[in-house]
Amino acid sequence: xxxxxxxxxxxxxxxxxxxxxxxxxxxxxxxxxxxxxxxxxxxxxxxxxxxxxxxxxxxxxxxxxxxxxxxxxxxxxxxxxxxxxxxxxxxxxxxxxxxxxxxxxxxxxxxxxxxxxxxxxxxxxxxxxxxxxxxxxxxxxxxxxxxxxxxxxxxxxxxxxxxxxxxxxxxxxxxxxxxxxxxxxxxxxxxxxxxxxxxxxxxxxxxxxxxxxxxxxxxxxxxxxxxxxxxxxxxxxxxxxxxxxxxxxxxxxxxxxxxxxxxxxxxxxxxxxxxxxxxxxxxxxxxxxxxxxxxxxxxxxxxxxxxxxxxxxxxxxxxxxxxxxxxxxxxxxxxxxxxxxxxxxxxxxxxxxxxxxxxxxxxxxxxxxxxxxxxxxxxxxxxxxxxxxxxxxxxxxxxxxxxxxxxxxxxxxxxxxxxxxxxxxxxxxxxxxxxxxx
Numbered sequence: 001x002x003x004x005x006x007x008x009x010x011x012x013x014x015x016x017x018x019x020x021x022x023x024x025x026x027x028x029x030x031x032x033x034x035x036x037x038x039x040x041x042x043x044x045x046x047x048x049x050x051x052x053x054x055x056x057x058x059x060x061x062x063x064x065x066x067x068x069x070x071x072x073x074x075x076x077x078x079x080x081x082x083x084x085x086x087x088x089x090x091x092x093x094x095x096x097x098x099x100x101x102x103x104x105x106x107x108x109x110x111x112x113x114x115x116x117x118x119x120x121x122x123x124x125x126x127x128x129x130x131x132x133x134x135x136x137x138x139x140x141x142x143x144x145x146x147x148x149x150x151x152x153x154x155x156x157x158x159x160x161x162x163x164x165x166x167x168x169x170x171x172x173x174x175x176x177x178x179x180x181x182x183x184x185x186x187x188x189x190x191x192x193x194x195x196x197x198x199x200x201x202x203x204x205x206x207x208x209x210x211x212x213x214x215x216x217x218x219x220x221x222x223x224x225x226x227x228x229x230x231x232x233x234x235x236x237x238x239x240x241x242x243x244x245x246x247x248x249x250x251x252x253x254x255x256x257x258x259x260x261x262x263x264x265x266x267x268x269x270x271x272x273x274x275x276x277x278x279x280x281x282x283x284x285x286x287x288x289x290x291x292x293x294x295x296x297x298x299x300x301x302x303x304x305x306x307x308x309x310x311x312x313x314x315x316x317x318x319x320x321x322x323x324x325x326x327x328x329x330x331x332x333x334x335x336x337x338x339x340x341x342x343x344x345x346x347x348x349x350x351x352x353x354x355x356x357x358x359x360x361x362x363x364x365x366x367x368x369x370x371x372x373x374x375x376x377x378x379x380x381x382x383x384x385x386x387x388x389x390x391x392x393x394x395x396x397x398x399x400x401x402x403x404x405x406x407x408x409x410x411x412x413x414x415x416x417x418x419x420x421x422x423x424x425x426x427x428x429x430x431x432x433x434x435x436x437x438x
Contacts, residue, residue: 095367
């Protein structure tokens with residue numbers, strides 16, 4: 001089975017804001033292939049808003065993977081709330097009120113990847129997905145639909161400007177510190193913002209080279225909401241390992257028609273090339289969610305391997321500090337670090353939803369608003385649903401940051417683990433174990 005499930009782009013918990021009004025005199029309901037007249041002032045009518053909600057509801061009903069997880073974690077039966085949501089749509093005031101109602105409705109799914117795309121993020125999504133070629137064509141098609149460009153006011157002419165994301169580059173995204181000279185080094189990465197990689201590596205590369213003979217490296221991703229996996233898959237991990245590391249993951253698909261075009265463009269496969277869900281029994285996944293064989297039609301698996309590249313030959317112990325804010329592509333790092341034996345995790349359980357590929361984009365046919373949502377249920381190697389159960393650290397301690405790192409509970413736990421392990425097994429065996437880890 002082949003599938004790319006390690007790339008999660010722009011996975012920040014977005015700050016959502018209201019869009020602006022459409023100026024078109026009519027809209028097209030693509031689900032029924034009919035044209036509906038708008039109100040005379042160009043605003044959406046109540047009927048158009050309900051049609052958009054119905055379109056969104058159907059897309060999610062057929063494609064979204066976490067309805068049962070939401071029931072278990074939050075007691076919310078989203079699909080059964082349909083009439084309540086329609087009443088909410090009827091009560092909103094104006095187009096901006098409709099956007100707010102949609103966001104309120106999607107908030108009930110309690111998933112950080114599922115929301116209305118804000119007007120602030122819209123240009124950056126276009127810039128990023130357009131730069132990645134045909135594999136992201138379905139995403140670009142939704143973004144560049146005429147209705148969407150009218151809604152988000154992207155004027156396509158020679159004077160227009162699409163943000164390149166340069167305003168998101170942060171020079172202080174990475175920080176480093178020597179905690180014990182020649183022994184313990186500390187590297188903190190605030191975000192995996194894909195636009196920041198070049199800037200981040202200006203700090204990371206020379207720092208890792210300077211501490212290559214240290215006994216301990218603590219990597220701190222507490223508070224990291226994600227972004228792109230590329231920083232750790234293509235640079236950080238390959239520099240620190242001395243042999244290939246592999247972690248096996250699985251993805252479950254509801255089988256909705258809307259998802260298939262995205263899957264085919266991104267991975268080169270359609271549903272016909274995935275495995276039927278009945279075959280999942282052969283894999284003996286002991287923690288498989290109870291709804292897997294009832295609500296999903298297909299699955300696949302991926303043995304994700306990272307090989308050394310420009311390795312510094314680090315032979316020491318690596319610890320990864322995590323907390324509940326670790327989500328999406330930073331969560332993917334935590335999943336890999338634990339599953340492949342790259343690092344020992346310390347802190348508190350993560351935010352989850354880090355196994356899978358990019359969330360889908362869906363433009364609502366009347367309003368042009370774009371919704372974003374997770375399309376696959378990512379499972380760890382034992383069948384555990386990552387979004388539901390997150391990643392549990394190897395060593396549980398308070399993950400609250402302390403500006404004095406030597407008083408930080410997670411940092412102290414890492415240093416104590418090294419001291420106690422070395423005392424338990426003896427220095428030579430401890431060093432031998434560390435050399436064999438990666």
